[in-house]
Amino acid sequence: MKHSHRIKVLGKEITVRSEADPEHVQEVERFVNRKIAEAQAAVPVGDPQVPVILALMNMAESCLALQKERQGAASQLDEVATRRLLQRLDDVLRR
Known part of the structure; x- marks a missing residue:
């Protein structure tokens, strides 16, 4: 169930709707404001x-970058699972 949350970004207060708890919404708000402040410092x-x-x-x-990293990890897990399955098949067929 979505709830309304009041956030402030760039000095503007807005209402957002989210299923997340208020603490998570505040964490996202702080993260966004921090990233904007960092960018403002770089381009004053x-x-x-x-x-x-x-x-x-x-x-x-x-x-x-995180998505690519995750895809790479998932691909490695798939490869390991495939090798294990092939090894099991080989073991069964050799009996």
């Missing part, structure tokens, strides 16, 4: 949208 002047875009790009890059 100019268009205010640039730090937001930079923060989004950094978060997307991290997300994609």
Whole structure:
């Protein structure tokens, strides 16, 4: 069941709906604000949208890297499981 949560990002207070508990929503809010602050420090002047875009790009890059890492780990697990299954089949066929 989704609940409404009030969050504040870039000085704007908005309501979001989420199934997550309030502590998790606050953790996400803090993370987003921290990443935007880091991007604002890296690009201190100019268009205010640039730090937001930079923060989004950094978060997307991290997300994609984790997805690739996870896919690689899953692929390795599949490979191990396949080897074990083949070994079992060989063992049964040799009897």
